[in-house]
Structures are given as C-alpha cells and as structure tokens.
Amino acid sequence: MEAIEAIMTRRSVRSFTEEAVTDAELDVVLRAAMAAPSASNERPWRFVVVRDPAAIARLARTTPFTGPLKSAPVAIVVCADRKAAKYPGFWVIDCSAAIENALVAAHATGLGAVWMGVHPIAPFSSAVRRAIGAPRHVAPHSLVALGHPVAAPPRVDRFEPTWVHEGAWGGDAD
C-alpha cells in the first residue's frame, strides 16, 4: 500500500478476528516503530509483546479504555526506559512517534490496531507497570491492541483548513 494512502486510510480498529498475528507481521510493526525519530536519537522505546489471553486480560483491567483488548490476539505495551532518556520529558514524544509508525505499518500490512493511552495518567501507569512486572525506571506510555480487523472502517477526512495559519497565528505575516 502506498504511504500516503496508508496514512490517510488508517483508522482505529477495535474488533479483531481470531486469526493470529504472525511473527513476520509483528516484526514489520516493531521495526516500523523503532524507525521513528527521537530527541537526540535517544530511542527510549521498549516493547512488551503479550499474546497470552490471561495476560492480555490482566492488561485489560489496567484502564477503563481497554475494551479492544477483549478480541485482540496481541497487545503491545509501549514503554520508555527512563535511563535511556537524554532530555527530560522527550520520551513521551518519542514513544508517540514510534507508535504512530507502528499503527500505519500495521494498517499497510493488512492488520488493524488501536492506540490506548496510559501516560500521563499516573494510576494507569502504575497498573500497567505492575501488570508487566516492570521496574520503576520503566514508564508505561501506551497500550496497542493488534490483530486482523473484523471490518475495515470507512475512510474519513479529518482535514480542517482553518487549523492552518499562514505566516503567524494571528494572520498572514508574510
């Protein structure tokens, strides 16, 4: 699938078939995530890949917004290793770029995915950290449900021309 087409047609997928995600498919998704840029190339991202239904069910209890995990064959917990961070706070941004790459790559590969927020809600972070058994320097960032979509969500147009300012915020300063 063409890159622009993949970006423009990617939608959140919340219901998955029983078809497994292959190691090759997962590899494409994780390689895409790690190809993201990061502050000073710090690459703070770390990934916990969860396939065991009981472990996915434990993750589903960490936040109220994890419904899509019910049918997902794979959950990816995206975390940051704070020891790898060079500039405070940029791990949040870096991991977000990695996740967006992963979502677009998943869609381009015929998979579906949805991004579920964890950081910066402290109780969610603590619950996810416990669920994956991570030490305190590991900051859970987000959950991603991954699988084969039950249905392809329709394309939407989210472009808002009024959100583009020319030259300066207040008007055309050129």
Add this chain to the structure above:
Amino acid sequence: MEAIEAIMTRRSVRSFTEEAVTDAELDVVLRAAMAAPSASNERPWRFVVVRDPAAIARLARTTPFTGPLKSAPVAIVVCADRKAAKYPGFWVIDCSAAIENALVAAHATGLGAVWMGVHPIAPFSSAVRRAIGAPRHVAPHSLVALGHPVAAPPRVDRFEPTWVHEGAWGGDAD
C-alpha cells in the same frame, strides 16, 4: 512509495535545496498530519506555516537546535490549542503522532524534513509562542523544517531485538 518502505527509509533531513515546496506538496503533508489518531479524537493540533525568510529566521532564534531552518523554504510550527484538549496532557502525544505522519508523508512525496523539539522546554515554548504571535492557550509543541533534500540520507537499521520483551518485562510469562 510503499508505506513500509517510506517508514523504514525516512531520515532527518537538515539541508535543503532552493526549490520551493508547492502548495500541493504542503497539502499532502498537512493532511497526513491531521489524519493521525488522538485521545478521544480531540485533534488538538494546529499548524503555523512560515515561508517568509525573515519569519523563519526569527523562529531559528527560538531554540539552539534550529540549524536546519537556515536552508529550509518552509517551517511548520506545530502547536496545540489547549482549549481543544479533552484530557490533560494528551495533546503532547497527539501532536507527536501528527508530526510523525507529516514526516513520513513528506519523505514519501520526495521532500525532506526534520523535527525540532520545543515542548516541554518552557523557555523554548515561550520564545516560539512570541515568534508566531500566539495567545497563551496555544502551546507550541515542535518545529518542522521542510524542503527538498540536498541529499538522501542513507538507510539505517534501528531495530534492536533486545528492546522487545515477550509476555512481560522480566521474561517470558506466556
């Protein structure tokens, strides 16, 4: 360009030719940005597109890491409208996803771009906000330099298999 290829070959481009970025090219980049997912679909992103060399030069004085703006025909200031945010703090993540889409789309279109961090460094944010004349509810997130690359940076492999944990952080819990 195929989506996976675009994601895997995108690199930061810091030197640009004098060739202008067309409105059509810019449109592709901004539409890709706005196609990103966001927390509860809040879509907090706003964009200030700067083409005037004097205005770009003013932006270049807002942080120490803006060298690529020197040759860039276009600077995009990615901001969040905090009034649009539904969940505190998620605008940082949402804007990051939008920027990564923009960078991949730029690369797929034959352009080059580099992402320069602003948030969460408060002095940078204030300086950028002043440079674009934005009100206080507008949070500058990042700067993006955009143009035609002088040279295509070589592909790199950033995949680190040890950053993928199976089942749980500490080991294989499946």
